[in-house]
Amino acid sequence: MRKKICTGIAVVIIPIVCLYLLQCLLVPKYASDIKEGAMIKEYYNSEKNHDVLILGDCEVYENISPVTMWENYGISSYIRGSAEQLIWQSYYLLEDTLKYEKPQVVIVNVLAMTESDAKNEAYNRMTLDGMKLSKYKIASIKESMTEEENMASYIFPLLRYHSRWSELSSEDFRYMWKTPSVTTNGYLMQKGVRPVKTIPKAAPLANYTFSDRNMEYLDKIYSLCKDNGINLVLMKAPSVYPHWYDEWDKQVSDYAYEHGILYLNTINEAGNIGIDYTTDTFDYGQHLNVEGAEKLSLYLGEQLVKNFRLTDHRQDESYKNAWQTIVNKYYEEKQGD
Incomplete structure (x- = not known):
């Protein structure tokens, strides 16, 4: 009887273990290529003592340096950014984050308000695959899926990546269990310089109004912050x-005024911040390189301290060791080839 029970258990357990091992092997690692796919997952290994949580797309994870804000103001911050992050994805990432910690300030980049729908599966994957399984992940998947996608492939990634055999590299085996960190507290460093040469003329749009769904989720973010005593920026x-x-900017400005929240349009402040688009951008003015990100972060830290009186943790022993490790990693990357 005992032998039959053991055999029965083995018949169930062994296939499950094999499928799990296959999934670990076949899921993309994003270690050296398309690093954006690894960023959301990294948060779970961070210290959960952040004053500031930053949500959004490449306009946050390539433009803001948490190390600069730490070194100059003692602000502990983390960027939960991802490529083409949509406003409802930001909302569910905020819900997910609040399971682990409650920051004093949440910053949301508003470029996502101009995107009404998910563009494709690839961008969805770079935000959703890295989230731990929870009701918030499932809700974000439901809201984000394109017509060609299905829920099961997000819950069981093996269903999506089972045919990756021909694409496997040594990295898939090396990082089967643990992938290396590709960011510094969510910041993806860019060191190149490609100056602005020409500025394309802005084409008129048929409609400048943010979608009802985007406004609904901005309201959800505002309410969630308010209910938890968090300052929204x-x-x-x-x-x-x-x-x-300007039509987009007015909608954001009006919303901020009506809800009594801070809106920082740093396009208008670029000159005061000291940003030089001949030296501080790596892609002709769309995003900042590390030099530009440090300038923006000095300004952002100043605004946060001024408006919310954040505590300077630089002499706090409970922060110092962890942040020293983060700072060391940052400068090793900055000074490397």
């Missing part, structure tokens, strides 16, 4: 392209 990162229309 809306931000537009500095850029010369794509164009940020």
